[in-house]
Amino acid sequence: MVKPTLLVLAAGMGSRYGSLKQMDGVGPNNEAIIDYSVYDAIRAGFGKVVFVIRHSFEKEFRELFSADRFGGRIAVDIVFQELDYLPDGLAVPEGRVKPWGTNHAVMMAADAIHEPFAVINADDFYGAEAYKTIGEYLMQLGDSTNRYCMVAYDLNKTLSENGTVSRGVCGVDGEGNLSSMVERTQIERMPDGKIVFHDGGADEELAEDTPVSMNLFGFTPDYFEHSRNYFKTWYEANSGNIKSEFYIPTMVNKLIGDGTSSLRVLRSAAQWHGVTYKEDKPALMAAIERMIADGKYPRDLWK
Template identity: 65%
Template structure:
């Protein structure tokens, strides 16, 4: 069974200043999503599922439609909204944004029945990274549960020159499996040293610290675990009055790994990561894509237009 690619594209890119998922950075206005899907097709993925919002759904579907990809991959759409909550729960007064990356992932449960990879729409993961994930998922025995994976990147290769970034900081055991992952929402380089910033101050990170860029691979049982723990997350967020609490993928992954409910293999990649966290990141991203085209990694026109 071919794996599925689940693309988290519901974020409106408030820091970037536009609907960055649709911003053309390639020579023919290809978006970062296009390169990820191109890589997924040649890695053997059979379907792409976009997680989007109703507020821009029509515009998004007009651009990223099945015809765009020449029938080379099946396409489906699901929607993440603030009020996508379990029965008996309601949106707390004052809450404005949906509930984070794992909440977005949960929207795929109705259309995903096979092993699947998860990516952010605005991150450029690279051919090797997606190929490695595709190979891992395709090799899983049918009916596998709790056999997860993640592509790890060195934190020094994932920073922006234009502001802080959010990364899942990982600890890995000697066999290459994840021991723990902690979401750090403010990482940057200060005076030559990489640090993460918390309420109690700054904390150093080694240059080669492995981090998650939300390129995960899961078996379908992950949806069941996600739904169950979402209620616990909501209870804690509501009880604490935290109107900005987010249900991050690393939050649940860390729980399942620490309880030995699942194990997660960390895959290493030769691919460069880059993205457009901020509007100022765009020129560098455009040039890096041109460099990859010049190196023969991608054709100048992805879809033959």
């Protein structure tokens, strides 16, 4: 049975948060969220972790997240996402400074990953149950193609008390596969307890257990070729907008919409934690202390 790989998207600079939050210590021994993600992936049977970063902070990142840090328990590789890393024949439009988005980041790992893999955000704390769930699914895929998966969370377990959030609201068909994924912005819990989103029109209420994507996806290596091919089409349509981004849901919706692929929605009852805003950090640190007290993690993660 082939062990899956964990692909960690860590190239973002955390503009809203105000610092390079991928490396920010949140555990009792200054562990970053990435440490807990890798720890959970090892326990779930993953065999390798690949980080997508930028050259601008390569030195600092390598000093922290080398194979030595993880005690040799998992293979480590690093790839880079840069603005000019584009398919042949494409160029960076004049004035473009914004990165190309999450699916462009995934594309950077094409030469490093040759087995089923999970994709995560570096700054999201997904919980051990999520890695176990997606790891088990990926291990069953073998040489399958076009059979993907994602872990969906209940919306009420992904909110921030410090501001609005954006979430991919998922539609699920009778067979448990994704039928649609729509990005909803400015989601928050109102004073009356209802969860609503303000997408520019009238406020619309969302159910507490609405399944949402937190960018925890599982793919097989054929996804890289699909992405490379479709990026050219997307580029032609969007290169005039220097702030447009090639997101994972953009690619997923295309493949599902044209019948190329199916994507199984794996539900998680776990509480998601993140640091969308700097004010979220104390709550995350307190949650980690509770999980340590409950025996879910050792106090010194890599001792």
